Amino acid sequence: MxxxxxxxxxxxxxxxxxxxxxxxxxxxxxxxxxxxxxxxxxxxxxxxxxxxxxxxxxxxxxxxxxxxxxxxxxxxxxxxxxxxxxxxxxxxxxxxxxxxxxxxxxxxxxxxxxxxxxxxxxxxxxxxxxxxxxxxxxxxxxxxxxxxxxxxxxxxxxxxxxxxxxSVVAGIGLGNPMNLAMVIAVYASMSKELGIPLRFPGRPGAYTSLIEMTxxxxxxxxxxxxxxxxxxxxxxxxxTNGDLFRWSTMWPEIAAFFELEVAPPLEMDLTEVMADKEELWNAMVERHGLVATPYSDVSSWAFGDFVFAWDYDVISDASKSRRAGFHEYVDTRAMILRIFGDLREQRLIP
Missing domain, CATH: 3.40.50.720 (NAD(P)-binding Rossmann-like Domain)
Structure with a gap:
């Protein structure tokens, strides 16, 4: 070889x-x-x-x-x-x-x-x-x-x-400016810690537009x-993974993983709303025995704001790679839930 x-x-x-x-x-x-x-x-x-x-x-x-x-x-x-x-x-x-x-x-x-x-x-x-x-x-x-x-x-x-x-790449990696999985996981974990339902924080049109991930x-x-x-x-x-989805159907799946109720979407600037949550995060780390990760490294709220502002379809044609011989496929729903499970197993989220 x-x-x-x-x-x-x-x-x-x-x-x-x-x-x-x-x-x-x-x-x-x-x-x-x-x-x-x-x-x-x-x-x-x-x-x-x-x-x-x-x-x-x-x-x-x-x-x-x-x-x-x-x-x-x-x-x-x-x-x-x-x-x-x-x-x-x-x-x-x-x-x-x-x-x-x-x-x-x-x-x-x-x-x-x-x-x-x-x-x-x-x-x-x-x-x-x-x-x-x-x-x-x-x-x-x-x-x-x-x-x-x-x-x-x-x-x-x-x-x-x-x-x-x-498309939007999903995986595990701290301190990365483009990591949507961590944005969602930390946002949902904090929602649960505060005893509030999970609301989609993006633009109304983004909730129903088509999107894909990788x-x-x-x-x-x-x-x-x-x-x-x-x-x-x-x-x-x-x-791309090979499938399409809308946040309107994915959001209840995410909420179910974190055992949260879903409330109607409410557009908010995560960069602004989450700016004062460092004390909350540190308390969660202590309470749940999480890996001691600085709040600045756990999530890029600006990237979440960027993706959740797409109130239009964000999809591509991946047939060129298939014609050239690449045929891998990943179910996006299963991928997102798997990443959340891995984050929990690694004690990065409760």
């Missing part, structure tokens, strides 16, 4: 962390995780801590990685405004590619993690189901810029690229598939 070496950039996020676990389970990969915080090394996994915005530090950190064959890029820098996202996220990708291309002659593939911002999902109602061939929208958009950078860079190179476009484990499988399958070379793919 040919040994491959993966460089996972953004190793501490939900996407990067699940990808490392999947690669490790396959048994044919040596894995290097790249992140600002680093991590605990294991038999086949070692971590490197580096600030990817520091070009010189990135070059130094990667200069010994001559054996890397695949780069899986899932790093992300958040900023208050969309236009401000371009510079840091382009700089990080550029610094990584410049550094690894200079030292890794056996480089075969660079995988790029994107999202529905490519289609303008963050701007308002967009053409659905979105297709990979849809025309671009008015910039700025760093997802588009990153792909165009790889397309230009790949010309004349021996390596290829792929771009994965998941399981982090399924995304990891798709990412490796695209990076190692000839039919997927130099292509972008929408990656």
């Amino acid at each position: 040919e040994q491959k070496t993966a460089l996972v950039v953004g190793a501490r996020g939900v996407i990067g962390g699940n990808l490392i676990e999947h690669l490790e389970a396959l048994g044919e990969w040596d894995i290097i995780g790249l992140s600002r915080r680093g991590g605990d090394d294991r038999e086949r996994v070692r971590h490197i801590a580096v600030d990817l915005l520091d070009r010189e530090a990135t070059a130094v950190a990667l200069r010994g990685l001559s054996h890397v064959t695949h780069v899986f890029y899932a790093a992300y820098q958040d900023r208050p405004r969309w236009a401000e996202l371009v510079a840091p996220n382009m700089a990080m990708l550029t610094n990584v590619v410049d550094a690894i291309e200079a030292v890794a002659p056996a480089l075969e593939h660079i995988s790029l993690m994107q999202g529905y911002k490519v289609y303008g999902a963050h701007l308002g109602p967009f053409a659905t189901p979105a297709k990979e061939s849809d025309p671009p929208h008015m910039p700025p958009e760093f997802n588009v810029d990153q792909q165009q950078f790889l397309e230009r860079r790949q010309v004349g190179s021996t390596w290829t690229w792929s771009a994965l476009r998941p 399981d982090a484990d399924l995304l990891a499988k798709a990412t490796v598939w695209a990076a190692t399958t000839p039919a997927a070379r130099n292509e972008a793919f929408n990656i």
Whole structure:
């Protein structure tokens, strides 16, 4: 079996962390995780801590990685405004590619993690189901810029690229700015602690619009598939669980898991409403014997506000990946309840 070496950039996020676990389970990969915080090394996994915005530090950190064959890029820098996202996220990708291309002659593939911002999902109602061939929208958009950078860079190179476009990714990962499962789990847990019913906090139209999600484990499988399958070379793919749902039908299922009643939706700004809940969270940690997690790490309320504001359908056409050979499917209801169960088992929520 040919040994491959993966460089996972953004190793501490939900996407990067699940990808490392999947690669490790396959048994044919040596894995290097790249992140600002680093991590605990294991038999086949070692971590490197580096600030990817520091070009010189990135070059130094990667200069010994001559054996890397695949780069899986899932790093992300958040900023208050969309236009401000371009510079840091382009700089990080550029610094990584410049550094690894200079030292890794056996480089075969660079995988790029994107999202529905490519289609303008963050701007308002967009053409659905979105297709990979849809025309671009008015910039700025760093997802588009990153792909165009790889397309230009790949010309004349021996390596290829792929771009994965998941919907809202669901998995377990603390301190991540885009983790809807934790948003819902902590919101529901606090509702129960306060003795109040579970209300959908988003816009009224978001409660009844169609949405889809992407399981982090399924995304990891798709990412490796695209990076190692000839039919997927130099292509972008929408990656979803394969089913659609509405919060109006999912919300009662979530409430039932937490043994809560459901009350009518009430639009609220979670960032504002949950800003004073640190004391409540700390009391819950003490009372229920939870893992002592800082309140700032347990949930990204701003991301919850972002997703729950989608009062229009947010769905894509994932048939391109199926035609190319990827056929995995995950039941979204079962996935959400499984994640809640895992969070409870790990003592992250009561």
